[in-house]
Amino acid sequence: MKRWLPQRLAGRLLLLILLAxxxxxxxxxxxxxxxxxxxxxxxxxxxxxxRLAITYDLLTQLPExxxxxxxxxxxxxxxxxxxxxEPGVSxxxxxxxxxxxxxxxxxAFPEPRPEARxxxxxxxxxxxxxxxxxxxxxxxxxxxxxxxxxxxxxxxNATQWLNLSIATPHEAQPWAWRxxxxxxxxxxxxxxxxxxxxxxQLRPLKTLSEAARRFxxxxxxxxxxxxxxxIREVIHAFNQMQExxxxxxxxxxxxxxxxxxxxxxxxxxxxxxxxxxxxGEDREKLIQSLEEMQQLTAMSLDFVRGHxxxxxxxxxxxxxxxxxxxxxxDQGQAVSYQGPERFALLGQPQLVKRLVNNLITNALHYAxxxxxxxxxxxxxxxxxxxxxxxxIPAEERAKVLEPFYRLETSRARHTGGTGLGLAIAHHLxxxxxxxxSLTDRLDGHSGLRVEVRWPLA
Numbered sequence: 001m002k003r004w005l006p007q008r009l010a011g012r013l014l015l016l017i018l019l020a021x022x023x024x025x026x027x028x029x030x031x032x033x034x035x036x037x038x039x040x041x042x043x044x045x046x047x048x049x050x051r052l053a054i055t056y057d058l059l060t061q062l063p064e065x066x067x068x069x070x071x072x073x074x075x076x077x078x079x080x081x082x083x084x085x086e087p088g089v090s091x092x093x094x095x096x097x098x099x100x101x102x103x104x105x106x107x108a109f110p111e112p113r114p115e116a117r118x119x120x121x122x123x124x125x126x127x128x129x130x131x132x133x134x135x136x137x138x139x140x141x142x143x144x145x146x147x148x149x150x151x152x153x154x155x156x157n158a159t160q161w162l163n164l165s166i167a168t169p170h171e172a173q174p175w176a177w178r179x180x181x182x183x184x185x186x187x188x189x190x191x192x193x194x195x196x197x198x199x200x201q202l203r204p205l206k207t208l209s210e211a212a213r214r215f216x217x218x219x220x221x222x223x224x225x226x227x228x229x230x231i232r233e234v235i236h237a238f239n240q241m242q243e244x245x246x247x248x249x250x251x252x253x254x255x256x257x258x259x260x261x262x263x264x265x266x267x268x269x270x271x272x273x274x275x276x277x278x279x280g281e282d283r284e285k286l287i288q289s290l291e292e293m294q295q296l297t298a299m300s301l302d303f304v305r306g307h308x309x310x311x312x313x314x315x316x317x318x319x320x321x322x323x324x325x326x327x328x329x330d331q332g333q334a335v336s337y338q339g340p341e342r343f344a345l346l347g348q349p350q351l352v353k354r355l356v357n358n359l360i361t362n363a364l365h366y367a368x369x370x371x372x373x374x375x376x377x378x379x380x381x382x383x384x385x386x387x388x389x390x391x392i393p394a395e396e397r398a399k400v401l402e403p404f405y406r407l408e409t410s411r412a413r414h415t416g417g418t419g420l421g422l423a424i425a426h427h428l429x430x431x432x433x434x435x436x437s438l439t440d441r442l443d444g445h446s447g448l449r450v451e452v453r454w455p456l457a
Contacts, residue, residue: 049109056154080165081162116152205231208235223235267293311348313347314346317344317347317352335360336372343374345456351428354424
């Protein structure tokens with residue numbers, strides 16, 4: 001059932017209101033239609049008996065020569081009168097009529113009542129037993145499809161009978177087209193009103209969801225508190241969260257920036273003193289450890305700067321990638337680019353440049369080379385950076401995107417890295433509104449394939 005339900009709140013509210021409207025109108029309509037049908041049934045019986053009584057009374061007051069002319073005037077497609085010497089309804093047929101029905105049919109005749117025979121013709125064979133056993137209105141409602149046609153024979157005198165067949169008036173269809181039209185028009189009007197009302201009330205939620213997506217990309221902006229009271233409370237809480245989280249990020253960035261600045265001076269002094277030491281194995285190990293400290297400090301700052309937003313502007317991604325590839329090639333690095341020569345779009349070029357530099361550096365560090373590819377389609381843009389290194393096991397790929405996580409056995413045995421390279425790339429991709437995934441190369445060679453995919457609006 002969940003698959004068929006609307007996925008959005010507006011759709012579910014609309015469906016709920018329409019169902020309530022349907023039940024609220026159809027149930028009373030059924031009750032009114034049932035009462036109307038019962039009243040029409042009673043009126044039909046009274047009308048039939050009254051017509052019989054009036055016709056009988058007129059015939060008894062007219063001479064026999066005028067009776068055929070009167071019967072022709074009173075006959076219609078639903079009323080058939082004829083005079084005969086024998087009754088059209090036999091005594092055996094008349095015996096099937098119960099006393100209650102007979103009394104209702106003879107109720108309109110004045111005293112003394114004429115000799116009368118009645119016969120009910122049912123639309124179905126099994127209706128006779130059911131209709132004759134009905135004792136209450138509720139039972140008649142359940143068996144309304146068995147409403148019978150009436151035949152009657154009234155004695156006019158010793159030698160003449162008035163035979164007639166008349167259809168007991170059928171109920172007017174309770175589900176007439178006017179009722180269906182009324183329901184349809186009401187549903188359309190209420191649907192339009194509900195759609196307008198729900199959209200107006202849920203518009204702040206849409207604005208809130210857009211603000212949450214922008215906040216996930218590092219773009220914080222307070223929202224105006226509007227809409228119903230409960231939605232205003234949610235917006236107020238969201239604004240407070242944005243302010244608190246933004247303040248914490250700024251404090252963390254300031255602390256790390258200050259720490260890096262304060263560490264730079266003693267690290268430089270340590271490097272100068274190490275350079276003055278006589279050459280030897282200990283000196284080289286100390287210099288190497290110092291370089292690792294400087295690299296870790298720089299990577300930590302780069303990770304923090306990844307949360308800082310950059311206003312979007314127009315740039316050419318293909319030119320940026322080709323330029324980076326050329327720069328690395330000039331430095332003697334095995335970096336290549338394959339893709340379109342031009343591809344202009346609106347985005348954050350500095351963040352993208354840091355992202356690509358990070359992925360290239362990661363590939364050069366562990367595999368000694370990087371292959372850049374730019375793939376485009378109508379709905380998305382895909383940047384591929386792959387190498388020919390040992391790759392990353394499938395069960396470790398989600399973990400290496402976390403800060404400071406390193407594989408137990410590094411991809412290159414001479415170093416384990418800082419554990420921030422792919423984490424920084426992952427954060428940068430999230431800031432640009434894309435998705436990063438790690439897979440093996442598709443051409444059968446060993447190596448890591450990093451895909452960064454951005455949707456095209």
